[in-house]
Amino acid sequence: MSVRRSLVIGTVGLAAVLAAQTTALATPSATSAGTQAAAAARPPGVIVEGSLRALGSFTGLRIGTAVNTDLLGADPAYTEIVNREFNTVTPENVMKWEVVEPTRGSYDFSGADELVKSAQQNGQLVRGHTLVWHSQLPSWLASNGGMTTTFTDQQVKDIVKKHIQDEAGRYKGRIWAWDVVNEAFNDDGTPRQSIFYKAWGNSTDYIADAFRWADQADPSAQLFYNDYNIEYTGPKSQAVYDLVKKLKAQGVPIDGVGFQTHLSTQYGFPDLQQTMQRFADLGLNVAETEVDVRTAVKPGATAGTFTSEPLSNLHASTQQAYWDQSLKACLFVQRCVSYTVWGVADSNSWIPGVFPGEGAALLFNDSYQAKREYTVVQQDLALAAGMARHRTGEGSGGR
Template identity: 50%
Template structure:
C-alpha cells in the first residue's frame, strides 16, 4: 500500500464517509479527487483551518483525507493561551498539533502577535515601549518555544496595516512603534529557528495601497536582514471579485525572495445560493488556486474552514454565507471540484450509486408540437448519490425547451439533466423528480437508455 492508503486506513474512513467527501465506489466513475494528493503533485500543500473541539467523526475524517496542513482557528491566539498573565491553557493548541502529527499534516501556527483577541491584561495595560516589548517577546518565546520543531509556519504578526497602507494603531504600534514587527520576527526566529516566519494580512491579495505597504516592509526587512520567510494573503473574498492582479501580486512578493501562501481563503455570497452563484464560486476557487500554482514560490493554500457549518462568515456578514468548498452536511460543492481542476484533476465529478438506479418516464400532456414530461429517478443502490446527472438520447428527434427541478442541456439527440442545488443528494431507496416541456415534429417515442452519473439505469 502507498503511504496515503496507509494513512486513510489508519483513520478508519468508512465507505459512507468517502461518499460524503466525493468518493467513487462505482466502476462507472473515476476516482474522486483528494486535494492533499493533487496539491502534493504540484509541489504545494492544501490546508484548512480547524476547530479543535470538532476534530472527531466525519469532520475529522474529511480533514484527514483531504488536507495536508491545518491551522488552529483560535486555539493559538494570545487570548486563548494566556488569558491571565503567566497562566497558560495549551489544551486546544496541543489537540490541534497532536492531531496533525498523527495524520501526517503540517501545522500553521496562528498567530503570535495580533491586535485582536488579546487578553485584557495586554489590551488594557499601561506600557512603556520597553515593557511591552518584553511582554511581547516573552510571549513569543513561550509559545513558539513550546512547539519548537513541530510548527511548519508561524503567522508571526497578523494584520498590521490599515487599508490605505498606514500602520494600524494597535497597542503594539502605539506603545513600541514601527520596530515592533521586526522585534517580533527576531524573537520568533530565536524561539524556533526551523519554522518559516510569515507576515499575514487581509485585502492584500491584489496590487493596491495596502499590499504595496506590505511589499515595501518585506523589501526593507530583506535588506536589513530581519528574518522573514514569507507573506500570507488571507483571501477572504466576495463572489465574483477575485482580484485580476492576484497572480502578479504573488509574483512580485516572490521576486523579493520570500515564499507566498494563501492563508485564509473563503468566498462568500448572498444566501441561499443559486446554481449560478455556486458555479461562479467554483470558478473563483479555481482561479485563486490556479494563480498560486502558476508561481513557483507560492507554497500552499489554506481554506478558512472547509465546511459551511464551521464558517465565520454568517456571524460577521449579515445575509452572506456558503463560503467554503463543502456544505453544512460535509458534502462537496462545485467549489471543491474547481480546486481539484486547478490542481490538475480531470475526473468525473459525479459518482454513481453502487447497485443501480431506476427511471420512470411519464408524458403528462401532449399536443401537436409539444409535450410535458416528468422523470423520477430512484437510487436503488446501497450508497448515496451526492450530485447527479441523468443522461439519455431522444429516439424521435424531440428537444427540451424548459425544465424545472433540474438544469437540462441538449446537444443533438443527447440530453443531460443536472441536479438543482436543493436536490443534489439522493439517499439509497430515495427518489428525485424533475420535469420539462419539450417540442416534437412527429412521433414522441419514450427514451429507454438512461444513465445516472455513468451508471446504467433500468426503466420502470
C-alpha cells in the same frame, strides 16, 4: 471525466495527466456510512488517492484548512474531512494570545497541544496562527480592540518578547510555519495604531523584533507576515511590500507573506497572481492562507435568517470561478507553497456571523457533502499534476 476549464500544463497532455490518476476523481461524501467505515479502518496518515492533499503532492503544493479544535475528534464527519483532504492545518483560535494566556503568567496550551498531536498522527504540518496580532488579545494586556493598554512601552516590549519565546519555543521543531505578525496595516496603507506600534515609539519596528524573537525561539519554522486585502493592487498591498522589502534588506529572518484571500463575489477578482509574484520576486515564499469565497445567499424561512444556498445560479458559478482563479494563481507562482481554506463546511464558517446575508463560502455544505467548488479545486489540482514538482516550502530554506 469532463473538464471545462483550461490550465496550461507544459508538455504533458491532458489525457496523460488524467490517466495518471488511477481512480476517477469521485466527489467524497463524509456523511456516508461507507466513507466513515473506511476512514475508521484506515491507519492515520495514509493518503487517500484523489483527495486534495494527494493531488497537491504532485506539484509539491500543500493543501490546508483552518481547524476548529472543538469539532476535531468530536465530530466524525468533520474529522474525516480534515484528515483525508488536507496536509496542513491552521488553528482557528487555540494558538491566539487570549486563549493561550487568558491570565498573565497562566498558560493554557491544551487545545494547541491536541491539534499538534493530531497533525503528527495524520502526517500533517501545522501552520501556527498567530503570535502578534492586535485582535483577540487577553483583557489583562489590552482593551479597545488592541489599541489601549495600561502597561508602559518597555513593559509591552518585554511582554511581547516573552510571549513569542514561550509559545514558539514550546512547539520548537513541530511547527512548519508561523504567522508571526498579522494584519499590521489599515486598508489605506497606514500602520495600525496598536499597542505594539505605540510601544515601539509609533513605529513598525516591532515587526522586525517579533521576527527576530520568533527565529530565536524556533529556527526551523518558516516565518510569515500575514494580512487581508493585500491581494489587490493598492496602498495596503504597497505598504506591506515596502515593509517586507525593508525587512529583507535589513537581514530580518522573514521567509514569506501570507495572502488571506477572503473573497466575495460582490467584488471583482483581484490581480492575485501578479501580486503574489511581485512579492515572490523579493526572494520570499508566498501562500494563500485563509481562502473562502462568500456570496449572497437565499433567505431562510424566518424573517432575518438565511440559508447556505447561493442566491442564484450566477452567484454559484461566480463562486466556482473565484475558487478556480485563486488556486491557479498559486499554482502559477513557483514560490507559492500552500493553499489553505479557512474552514471545512458552511455550517462552521465565520462568514454568516460577520456578513449577514452572505455565506456558502467553503468547499463542503452544511451536511459535509462536497460542493461543486470542491470539484473545481480537485480538477485543477489533477490538471496541474503534469507540472514539474517545484515547491516544498520546507523549513526556513526560503531565506
